[in-house]
Amino acid sequence: MSTETFEFQVEARRLLQMMVHSIYSNKDVFLRELISNSSDALDKLRLESLRDSSLDADVSDLHIDIEADKEARTLTVRDNGIGMSRDEVVELIGTIANSGTAQFLQELAEARKAEAAGEAGGQAAADELIGQFGIGFYSSFMVADEVTLLTRRAGETQGTRWTSSGEGTYTIDTVDEAPQGTSVTLHLKPADTEDQLFDYTSPWKIREIVKRYSDFITWPIRMVTEQAAQQDAGSGSDGGDEADSGESADSGSGAADADGKQDGRDGQESAGAAAEPETLNSMKALWARSRDEVAEEEYHELYKHISHDWNDPLETIRLHAEGTFEYQALLFIPSHAPHDLFQQGAKRGVQLYVKRVFIMDDCEALLPTYLRFVKGVVDAQDLSLNVSREILQQDRQIQLMHRRLAKKVLSTIKEMQSSEPERYATFWREFGSVLKEGLLNDFENRDTLLGVASFASTHDKEEPTTLAQYVERMKDGQEHIYYITGDSRAAVENSPHMEAFRAQGIEVLLLTDPVDEVWVEAVPDFEGKQLRSVAKGEVDLGTEEEKKEKESAREQQQEEFGELLSWMTERLGENIKEVRLSSRLTDSPACIVTDTHDVTPALERMYRAMGQNVPHSKRILELNPGHALIQGLKRAHAEQSGEAERAGLEETADLVHSMALLAEGSELADPAAFVKAVADRLERTL
């Protein structure tokens, strides 16, 4: 077939532009990305051949080759893994499936603008963003001005060649003779060490990068060094500004490998050019090794391989379970939330291995949904290699593992909370709103979850509080934990519902995540203290004595306002359950509250959005008997009896109702009518 030219999808083109113009500082990571893709392709082939014995594929020597040609200035990364069909090449390499791309590109453009304006941290911010996104294959264009990918899918006869210079288009050819798997050949840009663009044909540099980023890859990564090594021996350390030279990169080679896979060829370069391929990585399964044998950076590189995040994780969690059902887990909490955390079908990050063999990505049976941000590896000894997602969901051992892993993650968070408050604060900022989902359905861990949760509160403008801290600060006579829910801190802080609490100096939790509306209904109490909304039911604050006093005052007011209240209840009856006097207002004339056992409007909306048909609950209008407007209304109601006067009074009642809705941030059923009535009245005051 002849050469066909395709255009990159718009977002892919923009990403490529950034790579071509090399805006990420650490260029070395391109090799990690290519190796990571190759390793995945080898995993996939092994698995497919285990499951499908008719697959026509050679799995006898699965490995990754790296070949550098100094003369031609090319670097090739080759694997004999699963490969890609022609359609897959177009789909996987020509488009970007990540749903957060648009947002990422926009944020990046802003960071770049800040950088151009000379603001401090611009480059760091851009690096961080790119790191979070993880660019994958396209990062080749940081170091290459042309990339050729030749691939043949295992089981297929024809191969596909893809070529691009990263400038908007790529070409595709069908190739009759292609080895199984994928090779990616980069035509390298000239080295420019100032821009961290090193000579990537140098075996020393390649070895260093593989050791640093890909040592744990469970497939051999080989390099043919014959000719290159001789040349390189002279030039020595062309990347000599790096502290750890080839020697330190070899330092891992002495340690015995748990798998016994160690090649032991590392370091032979200095003894003379090796004619045979040299295996660069130790292939240690990090999760199978004891903690003191593994450096934190090695864990971090495994994290990056699994998560496609280029930044370090926030926390590394290890678990070795022995006994009848043996497994090892190496889990990571990322340092930032992915863009798709709240999208349906978002990928989880835990991979399942069985006896070191990769079985599946995205294994949802291993952790509860509310821990979907956790990445890592779980390697079980006693599962079948053919295990399916359906079987996993029902397997009792897996359920036990799920429980234990969840507890382990939560205890790590708890530990972080007490011993590393800053790190915990980052964690909570990034993942708190997901973790709170657990309050809805993980009864077993509810207390732990309530313990590790923290919330914005009126106690402090910046610092969130835990429930335990809140309880410690509770005033004498205060029985409940009070909270308010809403869209933003500003909106809830100024809500009329807060007035009495503010006046009495009672702390209120400010809950502004959508999930807050739901869990507060599901969690009855914390350490015996009920959670109470300041916008629900009656409020009775103060000591017993104060309450008694208030009650007698209230009885008197009830008598005075009785007629107005029943008239207004009737007038507003279509929308309002009851009009009553308020004990929660000090400044505002009126507010709307939800009856104790009714569903709040926000929750009602949420249920509707989820397709559930909840009945509409009418709410209660509370009037402030101490407010001049309400007192005036009472007087006018007692005095006015003419028809025109009545009409004016009715309009005032409607306006009071509308104002109460607006003050809590609700929408009006007929905003135009409200504006007209207010405009008429304002006009009369001029």
Ligand SMILES: Nc1ncnc2c1ncn2[C@@H]1O[C@H](COP(=O)(O)OP(=O)(O)OP(=O)(O)O)[C@@H](O)[C@H]1O
């Ligand atoms: N060596 C390879 N063999 C087989 N398929 C590959 C290879 N390299 C890439 N692919 C396919 O192309 C897809 C896109 O690769 P790319 O590196 O751009 O993204 P990724 O690895 O999926 O994710 P990320 O962009 O987050 O790193 C991969 O998911 C894989 O399906």
